[in-house]
Amino acid sequence: MRPDTPAENVDHPAEAARLERTADLYPEDAEALLLRAAAHRELSGDRPAATALYDRLLASATTLDHPHLVRALKASNLWEYGHEAEARAIIEGLRAAAPRDPASWVIVAEALEAHDELEAAQEAFTQGVTVLVGEADVPPRPTHPLLFGRHRVRRMLGLAHDAWDTLADTLHSMPVSLDELHDPKRVWSLGSDNPAELAAEISRLRAELGAYREALSRPYPVAVLHWPTRELTELLAAYPDLETEYPSHEHHLSTIEASLRELASSGTPNLGIVTGTLPSYEAFAASEAASPTDPALLPQYATTLAARGRATPWPPEPTTTCWCGSGRSYGGCHG
Ligand SMILES: [Zn+2]
Ligand SMILES: [Zn+2]
Secondary structure, three states, X not given: OOOOOOHHHOOHHHHHHHHHHHHHHOHHHHHHHHHHHHHHHHHOOOHHHHHHHHHHHHHOOOOOOOHHHHHHHHHHHHHHOOOHHHHHHHHHHHHHHOOOOXXXXXXXXXXXXXXXXXHHHHHHHHHHHHXXXXXXXXXXXXXXXXXXXXXXXXXXXXXOOOHHHHHHHHHOOOOOOHXXXXXXXXXXXXXXXXXXXXXXXXXXXXXXXXXXXXXXXXXXXXXXXXXXXXXXXXXXXXXXXXXXXXXXXXXXXXXXXXXXXXXXXXXXXXXXXXXOOHHHHHHHHHHOOOOOOOOOHHHHHHHHHHHOOOOEEEOOOOOOEOOOOOOOEOOOOOO
8 A cells, every 4th residue: 555645746735725624524633634734835835824724723612632833833834934023932932831742842943943043942952852851761752853953953053962962873873873964064065155065965964854854843644554354354345346455464464564664764754554444434435526446545545544643653662562453562573
């Protein structure tokens, strides 16, 4: 099962409109759907439309799951189109509230960094690390981008490594070391007027910054569809044509793991698995006025479930239960 269209081929305004319509159908999932719609509005360059969506969420009567994240995204978006004072006021409020979710901190710190406020960015990263990592020797995976961002900004400021910088170095698993990646001389060489040198620098930086920023500011994974044993049996009994897509349950499970690994190795951040059920798949097919036997509908169904906030992040930690439902550890099963 292939996930939906790669990001660069997306028609952002159309995708935003589709997500906004879906939010009307599933008001209980409006937060995840409208945040994703806002991301598409931002990517299409329509920043006022994105602000309107953040405001709609902040004004809604239901309690938000991630109120700080919505505010952080709103501030970052506002600052991008000239509303600096309002953005700063929101950022001040967020820092005072000391949220427990790493993404809010990263978005705030990166907004400051993007506007050349390295000292303030460093403080925000440090504050986030203090709140969320503290004394932990093994920081949870979602906090890694905070440590990496802090390392980057501190390198640019020319500060000596402290214990958290060293921790960031040990957590980083890419072929290029964090110290090389964040070498201020390399960052400053962006001021070079040699076009080839510039292009090489920009693409290397983009590979690193882009991946983390994307993963954090868009906390809605690229998701692969998983049918548990019983659901797959029901699906194939109702729509035998889909047997070409799913020759056996075992094959289905190994395809999921293989697709996710391929996506991960090609640098796609933020991967996840969504679980299908026959009734919800049929309802989705009906809402798209399509036949459930159409295999092209399956990745769209996966994307919609992910947009509704139904994805489980992949990969699991090696010692936690495997995503497939076997009950064994991921390390001893599909991992
Ligand atoms: Zn380092
Ligand atoms: Zn498994």
